[in-house]
Amino acid sequence: MVSIELxxxxxxxxxxxxxxLALLAVGFTLIWGVARVLNFAHGxxxxxxxxxxxxxxxxxxxxxxxxxLGMTVTFLIGLGTEAFLIRPLRGRQEFDIAAIIATxxxxxxxxxxxxxxxxxxxxxxxPITREIWIIQDIVINVNRxxxxxxxxxxIGLLFMLIKYTKFGLAVxxxxxxxxxxxxxxxxxxxxxxxxxxxxxxxAGLAGVLLGPIFSVYPSVGDRPFLLAFIVxxxxxxxxxxxxxxxxxxxxxxRAVALIWTSAEGAMIILFAFMAAVLIxxxxxxGGWLES
Amino acid sequence: xxxxxxxxxxxRVWDDVxxxxxxxxxxxxxxxxxxxxxxxxxxxxxQLNVAxxxxxxxxxxxSWNFIAGNFGILTFAHAALFGVGGYSAAILAAEFGIxxxxxxxxxxxxxxxxxxxxxxxxxHLRGAYxxxxxxxxxxxxxxxxxxxxxxxxxxxxxxxxxxxxxxDRVLLYYFVLIVVAVLVALQYLVSINRFGLVARAIRESxxxxxxxxxxxxxxxxxxxxFGSTVAGIAGxxxxxxxxxxxxxxxxxERMIEFMAMGIVGGIRSLSGGIxxxxxxxxxxxxxxxxxxxxxxxxxxxxxxxxxYFPNGLIVSKKQLGSVRNRAxxxxxxxx
Numbered sequence: 099m100v101s102i103e104l105x106x107x108x109x110x111x112x113x114x115x116x117x118x119l120a121l122l123a124v125g126f127t128l129i130w131g132v133a134r135v136l137n138f139a140h141g142x143x144x145x146x147x148x149x150x151x152x153x154x155x156x157x158x159x160x161x162x163x164x165x166x167l168g169m170t171v172t173f174l175i176g177l178g179t180e181a182f183l184i185r186p187l188r189g190r191q192e193f194d195i196a197a198i199i200a201t202x203x204x205x206x207x208x209x210x211x212x213x214x215x216x217x218x219x220x221x222x223x224x225p226i227t228r229e230i231w232i233i234q235d236i237v238i239n240v241n242r243x244x245x246x247x248x249x250x251x252x253i254g255l256l257f258m259l260i261k262y263t264k265f266g267l268a269v270x271x272x273x274x275x276x277x278x279x280x281x282x283x284x285x286x287x288x289x290x291x292x293x294x295x296x297x298x299x300x301a302g303l304a305g306v307l308l309g310p311i312f313s314v315y316p317s318v319g320d321r322p323f324l325l326a327f328i329v330x331x332x333x334x335x336x337x338x339x340x341x342x343x344x345x346x347x348x349x350x351x352r353a354v355a356l357i358w359t360s361a362e363g364a365m366i367i368l369f370a371f372m373a374a375v376l377i378x379x380x381x382x383x384g385g386w387l388e389s
Numbered sequence: 390x391x392x393x394x395x396x397x398x399x400x401r402v403w404d405d406v407x408x409x410x411x412x413x414x415x416x417x418x419x420x421x422x423x424x425x426x427x428x429x430x431x432x433x434x435x436q437l438n439v440a441x442x443x444x445x446x447x448x449x450x451x452s453w454n455f456i457a458g459n460f461g462i463l464t465f466a467h468a469a470l471f472g473v474g475g476y477s478a479a480i481l482a483a484e485f486g487i488x489x490x491x492x493x494x495x496x497x498x499x500x501x502x503x504x505x506x507x508x509x510x511x512x513h514l515r516g517a518y519x520x521x522x523x524x525x526x527x528x529x530x531x532x533x534x535x536x537x538x539x540x541x542x543x544x545x546x547x548x549x550x551x552x553x554x555x556x557d558r559v560l561l562y563y564f565v566l567i568v569v570a571v572l573v574a575l576q577y578l579v580s581i582n583r584f585g586l587v588a589r590a591i592r593e594s595x596x597x598x599x600x601x602x603x604x605x606x607x608x609x610x611x612x613x614x615f616g617s618t619v620a621g622i623a624g625x626x627x628x629x630x631x632x633x634x635x636x637x638x639x640x641x642e643r644m645i646e647f648m649a650m651g652i653v654g655g656i657r658s659l660s661g662g663i664x665x666x667x668x669x670x671x672x673x674x675x676x677x678x679x680x681x682x683x684x685x686x687x688x689x690x691x692x693x694x695x696x697y698f699p700n701g702l703i704v705s706k707k708q709l710g711s712v713r714n715r716a717x718x719x720x721x722x723x724x
Contacts, residue, residue: 136517186696194517195463199652199695202645206688214682324528331521362532369532373525377510380518 112353117246120345121304123326125297131336138201141323142208143298147305152223172302176295213316225310245307429559448569450650451662452619458656461592466523469530472639474500474624483550493625500621508613546635553629655701
């Protein structure tokens with residue numbers, strides 16, 4: 099029998115991880131919802147954020163500088179990806195598939211350039227704080243708690259941006275009907291580029307924050323990306339709210355499953371769940387909630 | 390089917406082959422096939438292993454092209470099914486004492502059995518959704534190959550299964566060459582006949598193909614299972630070629646390598662798959678001295694291919710011209 103402490107511990111661990119996963123997944127679902135791009139380089143961008151954050155912290159020991167640099171560079175990567183990689187493909191008959199292939203290429207390019215530059219060696223990074231709270235045998239890692247809070251704060255900002263600004267209105271309109279939106283005078287290429295930048299900047303932020311937890315190496319983004327991918331498929335592609343709910347739920351399910359099974363076993367369970375959702379309701383839980 | 394339809398079929402194929410043999414591609418494939426027979430006379434040791442590997446890749450890439458190019462079903466499960474074939478052949482030979490040559494084809498049947506439920510669940514999905522669902526299947530098979538230690542040997546892989554032809558690499562090469570040639574030819578025959586026509590009609594517009602009275606679901610099902618079976622046989626050959634089969638063989642990275650080869654050559658034709666495999670795999674072997682960072686080239690190759698040669702090198706004479714013109718213009722603009 100599993101002790102209650104272990105169960106509660108794993109639920110808390112899962113919830114914290116879910117917040118970070120949501121940060122990665124929300125950007126991924128946003129860019130699909132608005133521009134119909136399944137960005138397979140999202141894990142690679144996460145990895146870039148982790149490296150930039152690690153170097154900034156080693157150089158300055160200041161988290162604000164690390165977050166600022168990490169987000170700026172990954173924002174620029176997003177802009178560049180949209181302008182030079184995705185825009186030329188637009189208008190092709192099978193645009194969604196061409197975009198998948200192009201971003202897969204970008205993922206490989208990012209990962210292996212970092213391997214070429216900095217080898218495969220794992221770098222450890224100092225966390226924001228090493229403090230630990232113990233409440234009735236339950237360990238709360240304060241660094242992870244802070245990372246969770248920052249993630250939720252960033253996602254909240256994104257919600258407000260989409261809901262209350264003029265840019266957010268353009269984004270929602272473009273997701274609904276791009277041609278009409280363009281006729282209404284919205285600069286579509288610019289909207290796509292900025293949305294792409296915001297999406298990758300969120301991945302970059304996740305990378306900076308998770309560097310100390312995962313340590314930093316060229317393929318550090320692969321597993322978080324696959325998890326974010328599952329989350330987005332289950333939460334409903336393009337549904338930011340469904341993604342947030344799915345991220346928290348799935349991370350808790352995964353953490354609890356890890357009591358009994360290995361990381362690969364948990365992946366099988368999650369991917370099987372994802373396949374079932376895709377077969378039964380391709381719009382995911384988000385689509386099901388809204389219908 | 391009676392003798393008449395068979396003779397019509399035969400004549401149609403024969404006419405097509407006569408025309409195709411006169412094209413550059415046809416001549417190149419004929420010459421390449423004849424050259425492949427003399428490879429063991431001039432190449433030995435490591436070079437022969439590279440040649441055997443190239444043949445196996447040709448088989449798996451053409452079978453991916455068969456599904457993705459003809460039907461427009463962008464499957465990511467192909468490397469996983471290739472791995473299923475590899476594990477099946479090795480396990481059948483080691484645990485059940487089935488002869489090596491037979492085990493390769495039985496591995497194809499096992500792979501077909503794996504691919505059938507996948508195909509059924511893919512029928513109602515399109516475009517990017519097919520990619521998503523097949524990634525889920527591929528990752529389930531990958532994770533299963535890691536944790537099912539009793540069956541697959543876990544992360545270190547499965548080895549110590551019987552060696553084919555008493556370890557004679559030359560005989561293995563010829564065996565691989567024959568199997569690959571026959572299966573590529575078979576895929577070609579299927580592609581140029583009614584089946585291939587309907588498949589391409591489905592790619593362009595499934596509704597229109599349905600309207601013309603075709604049971605498109607049955608065609609998609611048969612096409613996916615057939616291509617996967619070929620991938621399984623290729624996986625069986627791969628197991629005997631490298632004599633160990635481990636989880637990385639069926640990982641997502643391997644899938645991307647197959648896709649890079651198929652896309653560079655041209656996803657829409659089998660000859661594109663052959664050309665792409667030779668170009669990309671050849672490039673990788675040439676770059677072997679620079680070590681692991683040559684994997685960077687896979688990424689760059691994919692990006693350049695999708696941006697500038699979306700239909701592959703096989704049909705890109707005109708496009709090459711336009712790239713050259715653009716480069717010339719760009720250089721002129723500098724002055």
